[in-house]
Amino acid sequence: MPKYQNDEDYDIHALLETIYLKWGYDFRGYSKASITRRIFFFLKEEKITRIPELQYQLVRDKALFYRFIRDVTVNVTEMFRDPEFYLSVKQNIIPQLKTYPHIKIWHAGCATGEEAYSLAILLDQSGILGRSTIYATDINRTVLDRAKKGIFSDSFLQQYEKNFNNSGLTGNLSDYFEKGYDHVIMDSRLRKNIVFTEHDLVIDHVFGEMQLIFCRNVLIYFTRELQNQVIDLFSESLDFGGYLCLGGKETLDFFSGKDKFITKDADNKIYQKTK
Ligand SMILES: C[S@@+](CC[C@H](N)C(=O)[O-])C[C@H]1O[C@@H](n2cnc3c(N)ncnc32)[C@H](O)[C@@H]1O
Numbered sequence: 001m002p003k004y005q006n007d008e009d010y011d012i013h014a015l016l017e018t019i020y021l022k023w024g025y026d027f028r029g030y031s032k033a034s035i036t037r038r039i040f041f042f043l044k045e046e047k048i049t050r051i052p053e054l055q056y057q058l059v060r061d062k063a064l065f066y067r068f069i070r071d072v073t074v075n076v077t078e079m080f081r082d083p084e085f086y087l088s089v090k091q092n093i094i095p096q097l098k099t100y101p102h103i104k105i106w107h108a109g110c111a112t113g114e115e116a117y118s119l120a121i122l123l124d125q126s127g128i129l130g131r132s133t134i135y136a137t138d139i140n141r142t143v144l145d146r147a148k149k150g151i152f153s154d155s156f157l158q159q160y161e162k163n164f165n166n167s168g169l170t171g172n173l174s175d176y177f178e179k180g181y182d183h184v185i186m187d188s189r190l191r192k193n194i195v196f197t198e199h200d201l202v203i204d205h206v207f208g209e210m211q212l213i214f215c216r217n218v219l220i221y222f223t224r225e226l227q228n229q230v231i232d233l234f235s236e237s238l239d240f241g242g243y244l245c246l247g248g249k250e251t252l253d254f255f256s257g258k259d260k261f262i263t264k265d266a267d268n269k270i271y272q273k274t275k
Contacts, residue, residue: 011051012036015058022059025069025139026202029226038072045071070142074221077111078156079173080118080163081216082248087168088268089119093243094126097211103132106210106237108201109218110136113147113194114160118167119214120190121176125169129193135207137199148196150186152177157184201230207237216269217247224254231255238273245270 004010016028027035039051048054058065080086097103107116116136123129138144164173177184199207201218213234219227234244235257244261246269252258261271
């Protein structure tokens, strides 16, 4: 009985095994539909016709491999994505954060950083940015380089301003950036408290004693098994009483260790670690 339903399934499996063996990056637990789509997108971009050919080249060409990481991950993000979520963070999480002398926050899968800058603004308005450290991590070093610069195209500015105005914040988003010709540069005061660094949720270890973890719109790309592994990592990385925030389409409902958490806001996917 063949283990694979068709040649494409076999080719993808062999490709991901090879990447793991050669480069130590593990995409084997990514959901099949999404990783397959991205691999075909990459083949087209690189004008490579067949997966076995890509497999051969990826073993030998480091630059190609880093382009693969860049293109295989989905990096869509925005400032104050889901404004009602930020409103809930303000109401449900910030009061507790205010009681800590030093606050450690982890944005896992931060993409180009808009989410980390958004939270930094909320912390600033709450008077606790100065005693907070935000660790913003991603597997993709290309997006991290962009995040560190804090320079964003102004084509989404209108949407970001609308999100900001619906997030329960005061003032204007423009108080937090300088406008360039076709871009904005985030205030260096916000950047000072954010540490952007590479971290692979599948391979790397616990980040350590966080009071708040954001991992929004990342788990949707993983199989149920990998989601459980990564949520275990978050559970170990959180202080008791710490909060875990997931994306709108994600949930702790199927997590084997879900009794360690209580649901603080079901609609906005905010959970608190209690055990
Ligand atoms: C869709 S973006 C989400 C960005 C942001 N959290 C948001 O909700 O707007 C998903 C991010 O997860 C990152 N990612 C995917 N696999 C990862 C892994 N194994 N470790 C760390 N980050 C990963 C991708 O590179 C991408 O930047």
